[in-house]
Amino acid sequence: MPWIKAFHIVFVASWFAGLFYLPRLFVNLAMVPPDSHAERERLLMMARKLYRFASFLMIPAVGLGLWLWLAYFRGTGGWLHAKLLLVVVAIGYHHACRSLLRKFEQFANQRSERWFRVFNEMSVLLFTAIVVLVVVKPF
Numbered sequence: 001m002p003w004i005k006a007f008h009i010v011f012v013a014s015w016f017a018g019l020f021y022l023p024r025l026f027v028n029l030a031m032v033p034p035d036s037h038a039e040r041e042r043l044l045m046m047a048r049k050l051y052r053f054a055s056f057l058m059i060p061a062v063g064l065g066l067w068l069w070l071a072y073f074r075g076t077g078g079w080l081h082a083k084l085l086l087v088v089v090a091i092g093y094h095h096a097c098r099s100l101l102r103k104f105e106q107f108a109n110q111r112s113e114r115w116f117r118v119f120n121e122m123s124v125l126l127f128t129a130i131v132v133l134v135v136v137k138p139f
Contacts, residue, residue: 001071004064011061016127018054019090022047022097023120029104030113047101058094062087083133090126 025047032040065087069080100119103109132138 001068004067004071008061008064008068011057011064015054015057015061015094016090016123018050018057019094019097019123019127020120022050022054022101023116023123025050026097026100026104027113027116027120030109030111030116044101044104047104051098051101054094054097058091062091077137078139079133079137082139083130086126086130086133090123090130093123093126 025043029040029043029047032043069084100109100111
């Protein structure tokens with residue numbers, strides 16, 4: 001089981017690295033002038049590739065986490081329930097990124113670069129809360 005835990009941590013950290021950077025690409029996309037087609041296309045290509053890669057990383061992160069939960073943690077304290085809720089929120093955040101990417105692809109983005117800056121920080125707060133719950137187990 002230590003191997004499962006180690007790979008779970010690696011995949012979660014890697015997945016979240018994608019979630020940290022993808023909204024930063026959205027900030028840059030929101031700032032692209034309308035006449036800068038090459039810059040926009042380059043950022044869109046980067047965002048698409050990063051989203052696919054982060055999606056690939058999310059699957060083993062969640063799968064290994066489920067394996068650990070079934071092997072060790074069934075019925076433990078409230079910290080685990082809170083962590084699992086935040087994992088569901090992280091998956092939702094991941095899918096929200098896909099929705100935002102589609103809006104950029106369709107020239108339908110209505111949000112400002114400032115909004116994306118705040119959205120970008122949500123993944124950091126989410127990751128921090130999950131790590132604190134796992135390490136500290138406050139309840």
